[in-house]
Amino acid sequence: MNDTQEDMRDALKRVAVVLKRSEIPFALTGGYAVWARGGPEPDHDVDFLVASQDVEHAAAALADEGLHVERPPEDWLFKVYSGTAMVDVIHRHSGAPAERGTVQDADLLEVLSVEMPVLSATELLVQKMLAMDEHYCDFGRLIPVARALREQVDWDRVRRETVESHFAAALVFLLERLDVVPPSS
Known part of the structure; x- marks a missing residue:
């Protein structure tokens, strides 16, 4: 494992723990959700999905824990930095706002020793x-x-x-x- 992967794994755990503690419905998505289900490990970033109505609560909770939250021009996500590792918090996919039902339909899996919701393989x-x-x-x-x-x-x-x-x-x-x-x- 290289330093970038280690940093991304640490960021994944840190963001997941903050969202869990804040009781914000979320799910691991993207490449790391695929990896958690047995696929190849990504090398770019970590992705979480939150319902569109939970965006502001999620951003505030992450900022309150000392993570750097950035709002890029794209209106379907915000970015969180833990050190040099980037985490995308997505709140719209396939052109529509993310719904709580999609997030809450995730499976609880242990990822890097942290139990967290992970989108189903079908949804991914x-x-x-x-x-x-x-x-x-x-x-x-x-x-x-x-x-x-x-x-x-x-x-x-x-x-x-x-x-x-x-x-x-x-x-x-x-x-x-x-x-x-x-x-x-």
């Missing part, structure tokens, strides 16, 4: 697939995720919830052809 895949567009369509990053999580995913739900996305349909087609996922039932 749906969100990652709906994030694809003509500017970001990297199947090479998503195929290993799908392969690592395939037994944990409700593929029929993924197909239903991503049916409007041509990029998602292309990825599912490719995953079927590669025998990563079963054909549609």
Whole structure:
């Protein structure tokens, strides 16, 4: 493990503990949620999801604990810094405000010795697939995720919830052809 990964892991734990203590509904999402479920470890940042109505409470709780909170121009997240490690706290995904139901539907898992809610593998895949567009369509990053999580995913739900996305349909087609996922039932 390199210093960057160690810093990100420490930031992940620190932010999760603050959110838990503050009783703010949240869930680990993104690359570290995939990693917590058996996928490859990310090398960029840590992502948490909070409901849109909990954004201000979450930002205040994290700032009160001495973490640096930054509001970038993007209106779907805020950033938290623990030392040099960056944590994205996301409150909108797939173009819609994050709902408490999505956050509260997460599974409690032990991640780095801290019990925390982690988005389901199905929800993770749906969100990652709906994030694809003509500017970001990297199947090479998503195929290993799908392969690592395939037994944990409700593929029929993924197909239903991503049916409007041509990029998602292309990825599912490719995953079927590669025998990563079963054909549609």
